[in-house]
Amino acid sequence: MSIAVVTDSTASLPLELRSEHGITVVPLHVVVDSQERVDDDSINDWVVDALHRKADISTSRPAPISFLRAYEAAAKGGAQAIVSVHLSSDLSGTVDSARSAALESPVPVHVIDSRTIGMGVGFAAVAASRDAAAGRDVDDVVERLERRLGGSSARWLVHSLDRLRRGGRIGGAAALLGSALAVKPVLHVHDGQVAPLERVRTAGKAIARLQELTVQDSRSLPDWADGVDIAVQHIEADDRAQGLARALSDAVSTRVETTRLSATVASHVGLGTIGVAVLPHIRD
Known part of the structure; x- marks a missing residue:
């Protein structure tokens, strides 16, 4: 079966x-x-310029027709099934748009609510594509994808909660509003929502904590896992992100992706944000 990934x-x-x-x-x-x-x-x-100017920024999900066009194009290209994996439904209505479009798709679409955001979703899409290329059927691809996502993690150092508050994506992290300005909030995505993890006094200590927790993830894997994909993500924090990626690569002896956050994510987390996404491999 030919399987496309969206x-x-x-x-x-x-x-x-x-x-x-x-x-x-x-x-x-x-x-x-x-x-x-x-x-x-x-x-x-x-978007970076707009953030520097403290401009009014908002975001919106794709319309269902955008997904339907992607599904139709995949079918026209020979896909017999589609795996469509997206950011947490608690953070955006994107999954709802995909599900609406799936009802009209010319081939079956399996819409996956990743319950995370950023490269956790990206790695999941790559993993699904690799499994499809290996000849697995769509049910197996979906089951393996959901297992990986269940073992994933996403953590973030943000310098201000203001953008998350304005965009309504703050979730349990609202508990940190009003904290001392010197405190750097370390957040994570928990059960699909942005939630507080720890409060650290300096950005340097927060980055060190991100490294420590990521190394723990890579060494405390479920029985079915064998290794991890790791990405360091950032917006206007390239030097620190590259430094963290090098430290993680040395610590866990694996390649670490470094990528700039998408404009949508950047507009909600603000300048200087650094995040780490971890997605486990499945032992074959």
């Missing part, structure tokens, strides 16, 4: 991975001062 732009997948694995990305939309653009690599600097 995701959305919040997965922050680098172009080379999208191209290598034939993954279709359906973009969300970003609005800055009433000007709307689709979320792709070309608007990153535009």
